[in-house]
Structure formats: C-alpha cells, structure tokens
Amino acid sequence: MAVTDLNPSDNDQSFRCTGALTIGRAGSTQRELDAMPDGMTIDLAGVDRMDTVGAWLIHRTQRDRGAHIVGESAAVKALLEQVAAADHPVQVRPDLRPAPTRALAELGTWTVEVGQTLFGLLGFFGATLVGFGNVIRRPKRFRMNAVVSSFDAVGVRALGIIGLMSFLIGVVIGQQGAVQLQQFGAEVYTINLIGRLTVRELGPLMTAIMVAGRSGSAFAAQIGTMKITEEIDAMRTIGVSPVEALVVPRMLATVLMMPLLSFFSMLTAIIGGGVFCWVSLKITPATYAMRISEVVPLHDLDVGLIKSLVFGFIIALGGCFQGMLVEGNSEEVGRRTTNAVVQSIFMVIVLDAVFAVFFSSIGWL
Structure with a gap:
C-alpha cells in the first residue's frame, strides 16, 4: 500500500x-x-x-x-x-516529404511491384506448362468435367452479353463512319469500315475485354476463396496438384472458347452494321453481304482468331495467377480480383498493339 x-x-x-x-x-x-x-x-x-x-x-x-x-x-x-x-516521443504522422521525392518513391515502388509481378507470372507460366505436361503424360489425370463446366461459364453464358455488345458496336461504327464518309459522298465505304474493323480489331479486342472482366475476375475470386478456406492446402495434402485441378481446365477452356466467342462477336457486329446500313443508308442486305465478302480478306479473319487464342491464354493465366496470390482475408480476394482484371486488360491492349505492328510487317494489312 x-x-x-x-x-x-x-x-x-x-x-x-x-x-x-x-x-x-x-x-x-x-x-x-x-x-x-x-x-x-x-x-x-x-x-x-x-x-x-x-x-x-x-x-x-x-x-x-x-x-x-x-x-x-x-x-x-x-x-x-x-x-x-x-520513454521517447513517437511521431504518429511522419513529416511529408517533398512532392518530387514522393513521386520518385512511388515510381520506384511501382517499378519494383511490376518487376515482382512479371517474375511471379513467369514462374506461374512455367508451373502451368509443367501441369499441362503432366496431364499429357497421364491422361487419366485430365479433368474433363471441369473443362466442360468452364466451357459453360466462359463461353455459353457469355454469348448474350457479347452478342448485345457487338451488335451495338457494329451499329455505332456504321453510324460514325457514315457521318464522316457522307461528307465526301463515299458512304458506301462504311461497309469496308465495319467489316475490316470488326473482324481484325474490335471483335477480338472487345471480346477479350469482356471475358477478362467476366471470367478472369471469376477465376481469381474462385481460386482466391479456395486459398482462404485452405481447400488448396487440402488438395496438396492428399496429393492433388492445384495447377492440374484448377488452372489447366480453366486455361484450356478459355483458350478454346475465345476464338469461338470472337467469331460470334465479329458476326454480330457485322449484322449490327448491316442493320444500320439497311435502315439509314438504304443498302440492301444482299448488297451488304456481297460487299463484306469482297472487302474483308481471309487473313483478317486469321489475324482475329490468332489474337483471340493469345488473349484467352493471357486472361486465364492472369486470373489464376492472381487467385493463387491471395493470402490473409476476404479483402485480399477483392484486391486480387481487381488486379486480375486490370492486368489482363492491360496485357491484352499491349499485345494487340504488338500484333498490329507484327502483322503489318509481314504484309497482312
């Protein structure tokens, strides 16, 4: 006392x-x-x-x-x-550094994060190739039910939104092209604009962006939730490879479905443009179809389908990779899902630019 x-x-x-x-x-x-x-x-x-x-x-x-x-x-x-x-004073809020210093620090942090992400993505790509190799060597480990389920999720259930989006894009391209070309009395060339732009560029690109936002985010959220609930750890414990069971079916389904979705998007956009030309420009459907077949070379379709294959691979890889990075709590699932969508769309746009330069250099104009 x-x-x-x-x-x-x-x-x-x-x-x-x-x-x-x-x-x-x-x-x-x-x-x-x-x-x-x-x-x-x-x-x-x-x-x-x-x-x-x-x-x-x-x-x-x-x-x-x-x-x-x-x-x-x-x-x-x-x-x-x-x-x-x-007993010494603690500064709860540190002094703000000068704006140039903060900008350089943030740039450096962003650069390090991008480097770490690319390095991790490369390692995950290698693990995915190993998983594909194991499935090829041991076909009994191939999960056909998971692939079919992913076909339904990635492809069939996306037809409605992709069809509506592509139809409206075709209408918009036709309307905007006609407005500009009518000034020169060349509105008939609106058909050229619709055909080549949708088949070569907008069909694959818009489909990839839609699939990235729809299926890529779903992959990240599904796998991330499984990590939080320790289902993936349980799979490893019983000797099941998470890459073979979760990543390979989703990636295979996305790669196979993307060209089909892109082709569907191209057709729907062309139909939308044709409806506009019929209603506004008084171009009959028969004339429109004949003109499309004349002005759209076959290699434009090849370009669009090749892009779609690569875009599908990138979207599935990015979504599954971000899902595997989830740790901690449900907030991390949301953050990784957002990262999956942003990174997939960014990579799709970058690769689209690379493809444009590449196909121009080999004469596929």
Whole structure:
C-alpha cells in the first residue's frame, strides 16, 4: 500500500510506498499521486516488488511534476532506468516529404511491384506448362468435367452479353463512319469500315475485354476463396496438384472458347452494321453481304482468331495467377480480383498493339 507523510518542519510532503507497486494498484496509486503537490519526494524503500506499470507511474510523476525518488533498491532502480530509456516521443504522422521525392518513391515502388509481378507470372507460366505436361503424360489425370463446366461459364453464358455488345458496336461504327464518309459522298465505304474493323480489331479486342472482366475476375475470386478456406492446402495434402485441378481446365477452356466467342462477336457486329446500313443508308442486305465478302480478306479473319487464342491464354493465366496470390482475408480476394482484371486488360491492349505492328510487317494489312 502507499502511505503519504507530511514533514511539518519544512512543510515538504513525502509519498512513501510499501509492498507491491504493480498494475493491480495502479489506479489507487495514481489517485494518491495526483493529490500530492509538485516537487514531492517519493520514498520507495518499502517497495518489495514493482512491475512495468508501477515503474511508469513513478517515472511519469518524476518527469512531469519534478518528484524526487529516494530509497529505491537496485532492482527497482534498474527497472526505472529501463522505463526512462524507453520513454521517447513517437511521431504518429511522419513529416511529408517533398512532392518530387514522393513521386520518385512511388515510381520506384511501382517499378519494383511490376518487376515482382512479371517474375511471379513467369514462374506461374512455367508451373502451368509443367501441369499441362503432366496431364499429357497421364491422361487419366485430365479433368474433363471441369473443362466442360468452364466451357459453360466462359463461353455459353457469355454469348448474350457479347452478342448485345457487338451488335451495338457494329451499329455505332456504321453510324460514325457514315457521318464522316457522307461528307465526301463515299458512304458506301462504311461497309469496308465495319467489316475490316470488326473482324481484325474490335471483335477480338472487345471480346477479350469482356471475358477478362467476366471470367478472369471469376477465376481469381474462385481460386482466391479456395486459398482462404485452405481447400488448396487440402488438395496438396492428399496429393492433388492445384495447377492440374484448377488452372489447366480453366486455361484450356478459355483458350478454346475465345476464338469461338470472337467469331460470334465479329458476326454480330457485322449484322449490327448491316442493320444500320439497311435502315439509314438504304443498302440492301444482299448488297451488304456481297460487299463484306469482297472487302474483308481471309487473313483478317486469321489475324482475329490468332489474337483471340493469345488473349484467352493471357486472361486465364492472369486470373489464376492472381487467385493463387491471395493470402490473409476476404479483402485480399477483392484486391486480387481487381488486379486480375486490370492486368489482363492491360496485357491484352499491349499485345494487340504488338500484333498490329507484327502483322503489318509481314504484309497482312
């Protein structure tokens, strides 16, 4: 317990502590210290045990109110010194660095993250190739049911939204092209614009963006949720490869379905453009179809389908890779799902630009 003594000769008060000065007495001791005047003398000769909370009370009183400590034992003195050494101000909000420094730091952080992501994606690509090789060597490990289910999720269920989007894109291309070409009396060339642009570029590209937002995000969310619930760890425990069971079926289904979806998108966009030309430009469907067959070379279709194969591979790879990176909690699932969509769309656009340069260089104009 704590005892307060008053020395009448010099009118100086002393605070004498006895027994254990621990967390259990922190409240009462603090109230007694608050009742004492500044500059008091704290006598610790009777203290036989003190913990960190008690030492902090004594140190804070000495620091803030100029108290004098007397009679402390060697152990108590050592504890008070440790508390005093640990008592230093902490800056909760660090000072803001200059804007150029912050910009460089953020650029450096982003560069490191991009490098780590590309390195991890390359390693995951290698693991996927190993998984494909294992399935080829041991066909019994091929999960046909999972592939068919992915066919339905990636392809069949996407037909409606892709068809509507492509039809409207065909209408928009026709309308915008006709507005510009009518100034020169060349509105018939709207058919050329619709045919080549949808088959060569917009059909595969818009389909890839739609599949990335729809199926790529689903892959990341599904695999990420399985990681959080430790289903993937359970698969490894029983000897099932997560790459073979989860990644290979999704990637195979996406790669095979993307050319079909792109071809469907091309046809729907051409039909949308044809409807516009029939209604607004009075070009009959027969004339429109004949003109399309004349102005769209076969290699444009080859270009679109080749792009679709690569786009499908990139989308499935990015979605599964981000799903495998999920750790911690459900918030991580949302973040990785967003990363999967953003990275897939970014890579699709970059590869589309690369393909444009490549096919132009080999004469497929």
